[in-house]
Amino acid sequence: MCVGATARDAVDLGYRPTIAASATATRDLTGAGGGPVTAAALQAASLAAAADLFAVVVGQPDDITGRHAPEH
Numbered sequence: 496m497c498v499g500a501t502a503r504d505a506v507d508l509g510y511r512p513t514i515a516a517s518a519t520a521t522r523d524l525t526g527a528g529g530g531p532v533t534a535a536a537l538q539a540a541s542l543a544a545a546a547d548l549f550a551v552v553v554g555q556p557d558d559i560t561g562r563h564a565p566e567h
């Protein structure tokens with residue numbers, strides 16, 4: 496969730512952020528109805544929403560290529 500917030504801030508500043516999914520993590524949470532939301536389900540949903548709305552999502556840092564790759 497912190498990565499998502501940072502990526503949204505980057506968009507507000509005019510950037511198109513790239514998120515490496517393998518570099519993110521979360522924890523199990525209690526859902527609105529009181530039932531559990533697993534960390535895996537929450538992570539998958541958060542990454543899907545980011546990819547749909549405002550970010551490039553790749554599997555691993557090594558998957559970042561082209562204009563999204565950092566300068567060395």
